[in-house]
Amino acid sequence: MTVRIDDAAQHLCAKSDWKLSNLQLQKIIYMADMNFVGKYGERLVNEDFEAWDYGPVLPSLYHKCKAFGAKSVPPVFWGADDISDTREGEMLDLAWERLKSLSPGQLVETTHSDLGAWVRRYAPGAKQIKILSQDMIDEYDRRSDHASR
Numbered sequence: 001m002t003v004r005i006d007d008a009a010q011h012l013c014a015k016s017d018w019k020l021s022n023l024q025l026q027k028i029i030y031m032a033d034m035n036f037v038g039k040y041g042e043r044l045v046n047e048d049f050e051a052w053d054y055g056p057v058l059p060s061l062y063h064k065c066k067a068f069g070a071k072s073v074p075p076v077f078w079g080a081d082d083i084s085d086t087r088e089g090e091m092l093d094l095a096w097e098r099l100k101s102l103s104p105g106q107l108v109e110t111t112h113s114d115l116g117a118w119v120r121r122y123a124p125g126a127k128q129i130k131i132l133s134q135d136m137i138d139e140y141d142r143r144s145d146h147a148s149r
Contacts, residue, residue: 002046003081003088005061008032009073010080011089015096019072022065023054027107030056032095034117036088037133038140044088049131051121055111056131070104115142 008029013020020028029045036044049056065073083089099107111118117135 001086001088002043003083003086005029005045005047005058006064006077006080007083008045008088008092009061009065010075010077011083011092012096013073013075013077015093016100018074021070021104022062022068022073023070023104024107025065025073026057026061027055027104027111028095028099029058029061029092030111031099032091034136034139035095036091037136038144039091040087041137043133044091050127051118051123051129051131052127053125055108056118059127113143115139115146 009025012025012028016024030049033044033049036042045058047058047060049058052062064076068074083092099110102110113119117131117139120135121129121131123129
C-alpha cells in the first residue's frame with residue numbers, strides 16, 4: 001500500500017517530537033522510500049521525488065513546509081492517517097533510527113552519494129526532473145552491493 005505524503009511526514013515528524021526541518025524530512029522520507037521500493041518493489045509514498053539542487057525533493061511537501069525554512073516543521077499535516085502498524089510506517093521508523101543523528105548537511109551528503117539516483121538525474125538549477133522508481137531500485141542495489149564489500 002502506498003501512503004500519502006502527509007501520512008509519511010506526520011509519522012516522521014511525530015517520531016522526531018516535531019524537531020525535523022523540511023530538508024531533514026525530505027531526505028529521511030527519500031531514504032525510506034528508496035529502501036522500501038528496493039526491498040518490496042513498490043513505492044512507499046504516492047508522489048515522485050524530483051532531483052533539485054539540494055537533493056531529492058517531494059514538491060508538494062516542499063511547498064507545504066517551505067515557510068518554516070530551516071526551523072522545525074510544526075503539525076501542519078491535517079487529516080493524516082496513522083500508519084504506525086504498516087510496512088511503510090516500519091520503514092520510516094527504521095530510516096529515522098538510522099539517520100536521526102545525522103546533521104542536515106550529512107543527510108544531503110547521503111542523498112548526493114555517487115551510489116544514488118539523484119546524481120544520475122540532477123541537472124543544475126532544473127526542476128521537474130523525476131527520480132523514477134527504477135532509479136531508486138538501482139540505488140538500493142548499488143548501496144547494498146557497496147555495504148556488502
